[in-house]
Amino acid sequence: MRPEDLPQTVEDYRRAAGAALPPATAAWLNGGAGDEITLRRNEAAFDALPLMPRVLRDGGSGDTSLTLLGTRLDHPILVAPMAWQRLLHPDAERALAAGATAQGARMVLSAQATTPLAEARGAGALCDWFQLYWLGREGTLALARRAADAGYAALMLTVDAPVAGQRPREMRAGFALPPDLSPVNLAGLPRPAAGSFEEVMAAAPRWADLEWLCAAAPLPVLAKGILHPGDAARAVAAGAAGVVVSNHGGRVLDGLPASVEALPAVASALAGRAPVLVDGGIRRGTDVLRALALGADAVMVGRPAAWALAVAGALGVAHVLRLLRDELRIAMAIAGCRSPRDIGPSLIFRQNPPEGCLTASSQAK
Secondary structure (H helix, E strand, O other), X not given: OOHHHOOOOHHHHHHHHHHHOOHHHHHHHHOOOOOOHHHHHHHHHHHOOOXXXXXOOOOOOOOOOEEEOOEEEOOOEEEOOOOOHHHOOOOHHHHHHHHHHXXXXXXXXXXXXXXXXXXXXXXXXXXXXXXEOOOHHHHHHHHHHHHHHOOOOEEEEEXXXXXXXXXXXXXXXXXXXXXXOOOHHHOOOOOOOOOOHHHHHHOOOOHHHHHHHHHHOOOOEEEEEEOOHHHHHHHHHOOOOEEEEOXXXXXXXXXXXXXXXHHHHHHXXXXXXXXXXXXXXXXXXXXXXXXXXXXXXXXXXXXXXXXXXXXXXXXXXXXXXXXXXXXXXXXXXXXXXOOHHHOOHHHEOOOEOOOEOOOHHHHHO
């Protein structure tokens, strides 16, 4: 696809991907658990957060940079781990890594990637975090060491999916993985044996396992899938280097709060002791701005990058990430924020009569 023919917005990419993908694959990518209440709520919650800009301020240079776990990044937009990317494009994770790195976006490679660790990292230097699912202590540590040996800088343990959610949309569409698709980076690793529901749950990780992994792993470990502030505090106490506020894109348990709704309490509970990331429903640069205002240090985007991959490979991924960053810079300038340090809760409009539209502390800022 020629650059001039690329879709113009994330929403345009969503529509184009829906038209380009086989219906069953589109159902897998876009569907959620249950009645998809949480899936819809993730986006609706951002729409329900009006911004309150401040005017006649020095707009600065549009600085969006930050330091995250010791690495300087151009902006706070990361690419979330997503499985089975060869379903979306022949170049799969290689294209995603190349597009993300071209735009200075850190990428988290999925444990269910269809591309080897070293090959994905070779396609893009910022593909340098790796997601884990629990494989038992022996298997999980072996996988962590594989990631470290391949040059990855951090691990992200998904903690909110001890069992898979039921996703009726993809079930109705008859989605099934092709027989030649496999999680190549898990080859040869010991894994908990599949069995009854009770056996699967007995093998699921517990707090003691997270504490053990944080101590034993060769890389820092972030906990992904936190919604409760008490769980966030406990994860950091167990040694987690950061947390990701996430409801798994609405794909595991329906009826949960939107990630951005859970974010402020988590950020407050951690009070800067560890980085807080958030994913779920981010479709515009203004959504990134809202997440930062509510306490996130950075955000992760999943489906927007997947739609772009399906439509235009690495070029599409780079374009979507550039769109989001440009929208963030424009929104910051109009809101009166010179850098992420100027972004705070007062940027969110709150109806608070009789004080007016803002709290007293917000008015003073």
